[in-house]
Amino acid sequence: MSIIRRDLPVWIAFLVGVILLSDYVFSLPALKSTASTITNWAVIVTAFSFGIGALNIIQRQSKVIIRREKYWIYSIVLIITLFGTLGIGLIGTINHPYYRIIFDNMMAPLNVTMSSMLAFFLASAAFRVIRAKNFESALLLIAALLVMLQNAPIGQLIWPGFPILGDFFITGFAAGGNRGIQIGAAIASIGFGIRILLGQEKRWFGRSE
Amino acid sequence: MEADTTRKLIHLSFIIILSLPLIFPINIPIPLNQSTKDAYTTVESTPEGSIAVINMDFSTQSAPECYPQALAFLKHAIRRHFKFVITTFESPDAVIYAKKALAEVDLNGYEYGKDYVHLGYFPGKETSIAAFGQNVHGLVKTDADGRSIEEMPLMQQIHSAKDISIWLLGSYNSIPFITQIYAPYNAIMISASDGSSYQTLYTYYQSKQLKGLLNGARGGAEYEDLLGYAGQAKAIMNIQNFSHIFFIGAIFIGNLLYFRRKKN
Numbered sequence: 352m353s354i355i356r357r358d359l360p361v362w363i364a365f366l367v368g369v370i371l372l373s374d375y376v377f378s379l380p381a382l383k384s385t386a387s388t389i390t391n392w393a394v395i396v397t398a399f400s401f402g403i404g405a406l407n408i409i410q411r412q413s414k415v416i417i418r419r420e421k422y423w424i425y426s427i428v429l430i431i432t433l434f435g436t437l438g439i440g441l442i443g444t445i446n447h448p449y450y451r452i453i454f455d456n457m458m459a460p461l462n463v464t465m466s467s468m469l470a471f472f473l474a475s476a477a478f479r480v481i482r483a484k485n486f487e488s489a490l491l492l493i494a495a496l497l498v499m500l501q502n503a504p505i506g507q508l509i510w511p512g513f514p515i516l517g518d519f520f521i522t523g524f525a526a527g528g529n530r531g532i533q534i535g536a537a538i539a540s541i542g543f544g545i546r547i548l549l550g551q552e553k554r555w556f557g558r559s560e
Numbered sequence: 561m562e563a564d565t566t567r568k569l570i571h572l573s574f575i576i577i578l579s580l581p582l583i584f585p586i587n588i589p590i591p592l593n594q595s596t597k598d599a600y601t602t603v604e605s606t607p608e609g610s611i612a613v614i615n616m617d618f619s620t621q622s623a624p625e626c627y628p629q630a631l632a633f634l635k636h637a638i639r640r641h642f643k644f645v646i647t648t649f650e651s652p653d654a655v656i657y658a659k660k661a662l663a664e665v666d667l668n669g670y671e672y673g674k675d676y677v678h679l680g681y682f683p684g685k686e687t688s689i690a691a692f693g694q695n696v697h698g699l700v701k702t703d704a705d706g707r708s709i710e711e712m713p714l715m716q717q718i719h720s721a722k723d724i725s726i727w728l729l730g731s732y733n734s735i736p737f738i739t740q741i742y743a744p745y746n747a748i749m750i751s752a753s754d755g756s757s758y759q760t761l762y763t764y765y766q767s768k769q770l771k772g773l774l775n776g777a778r779g780g781a782e783y784e785d786l787l788g789y790a791g792q793a794k795a796i797m798n799i800q801n802f803s804h805i806f807f808i809g810a811i812f813i814g815n816l817l818y819f820r821r822k823k824n
Contacts, residue, residue: 375744387698390691394684394699401683445656446705454656462620470803474574475567477810482818492815496808502755502778503804504588504797514591521759522766530763 361550368548408433494520570810577806581798587790588801595765596782599750599772603636603726606748610725611718612642616658617650617731622754623657628793629752629780630730631661635787637728638668643714646704648681649689650733655681655704673712680704686736693721693741721745732757738769752779 367389373379374386412426439450483489500506501517546552606612614633618626637644646662648654658678670676679700682688691699696718702708709715717723721741727749729737734751741747750772753761758775765773774783777800780793 378744383694387691387695390687390694391698393687394682394691397684397687444705445659451656454653458653459620459623463624466621471571471574474806474810475570477807478566478570478814479563481811481814483815484818492811496811499804499807502775503801504590504778505801505805507591508588521762525759526762526766529760533760533763 360556361553364555365548365550368544405433405437494524498525574803574806577802578799581802585795585798586801587794587798590778590781590785590794590797592782592785593775593779595762595773595775596779596786597772598765599774599779600636600783600786602748602750602771603633603640603728606640606642606726608641610640610642611714611723612637612644612726612728613724614644614646614728615649615731615734615737616646616654616661617648617729617733618654618657618754619651620653622732623653624792624796625754625777625780626730626732626752627657627661628777628791628796629774629783630657631664631791632780632783632787632793633728633730633750633752634661635665635789636783638665638670639787642726643674643717644676644728645714645718646676646678647692648679649692649736650685650731652681654731659704674714677709677712677714678704679709686740689736690740693745695720696723721747726750734761734770735764738764742769750774 370382370389371386374382409430412429414420415426416423416430436450436453439447439453443450445451445454481488481492481495483492497513497517497520499517500509500513501521506513506517543552547555614630614637616630618630634644634646646658648658662676662678667676680703682692682699684691688699696715697710700709700715703712722745724747727737727741727747729749729751731752732754734749734753737747737749737751742749748771749769751761751765751770752774753776755776758773758779761770761773764770774780777793777796780791781797784791784793
């Protein structure tokens with residue numbers, strides 16, 4: 352395997368990582384401009400990824416249409432919508448009335464409908480799944496009830512103690528548990544970052560060894 | 561078959577219950593949370609005329625909950641005569657919501673370019689937040705409508721995060737700002753949240769990295785109360801009251817039937 356494929360990505364990652372970390376931690380004036388340039392490059396690369404994503408969708412959906420796979424008609428809708436929205440956006444920017452029509456009357460209501468479906472699943476689950484089958488599930492159920500009553504102002508009307516108890520769960524147990532998870536994730540990120548800097552982690556550029 | 565009928569009945573009764581507050585709105589007073597009060601006080605204690613960033617970052621799915629909070633931040637910023645820039649780093653949909661918000665509020669003599677600028681969307685999420693903090697003009701060349709920002713008087717005052725007095729984060733995920741802006745620049749920031757991110761963000765409020773935090777739609781409704789108007793968040797609270805009561809009732813009946821079956 353060539354040095355370009357094996358060692359170069361590791362050295363680039365090491366160099367970029369050290370520059371950005373040094374700038375973040377020590378805020379050295381000499382590194383400021385280099386760190387800023389590298390960060391801007393990353394933003395540009397991310398912008399390109401949108402284009403790659405679009406190409407990927409076109410490639411995948413075209414195959415579905417050509418092979419007449421199941422629901423291929425929806426792939427045609429997807430491609431037409433993609434090019435239609437892109438075309439209007441490119442010609443008239445997002446201020447174009449047609450773009451707004453697409454956004455206000457199609458994209459927003461459809462997205463909101465999809466997430467609103469969750470409420471119905473939750474309603475069904477509340478009746479059929481959330482059961483006090485044992486001590487742990489009873490605790491979970493009580494906590495859920497208290498947090499719901501804390502969140503809805505009607506809880507306060509039923510009994511002024513509900514918001515206090517709900518708050519106790521949110522600020523005590525939930526926040527404590529969350530903090531533990533976040534600290535754990537942060538430590539894991541540091542470990543992962545060090546492995547990348549040292550060249551021990553190579554999966555990010557498509558290699559498992 | 562029986563399970564299918566039960567599910568249909570639950571869904572039907574859920575629709576009926578949620579329709580009630582639309583027909584008969586009840587306005588139950590909303591007790592004020594300390595985290596919302598702190599958010600309000602932080603904005604109030606920031607001197608008039610300060611430069612603020614109002615970040616609007618939410619998708620269409622989370623917009624019903626997050627947009628009223630972001631709108632309330634915008635209204636408060638105008639009331640405090642802040643000069644402000646509106647940014648979006650995560651969800652391109654929010655650029656359109658930002659435009660709607662600017663059309664919805666009374667800009668009270670604000671002049672574009674001099675008092676406020678809508679910078680639009682920058683791809684890269686946390687990376688672009690870091691780039692914005694380091695060197696605004698290195699990242700941003702034009703505003704949301706493609707106009708050059710170099711000649712805009714407000715943008716000549718903003719070069720890095722150090723020039724921003726307060727960050728009003730109308731987004732559901734403010735953690736990248738805490739990492740990339742609070743930590744290196746010790747910035748003052750308050751945040752919105754949605755129902756699910758509130759728990760996570762609350763830990764940052766407890767550690768005072770966020771000076772204030774709104775608890776989803778409820779926090780938005782509390783903030784609207786503090787600003788003295790009834791907006792979308794208060795309307796959502798009406799429905800939330802009924803939906804939560806429905807969930808509690810469903811859990812109660814479900815458990816009652818479960819224990820009765822178990823006994824038999």
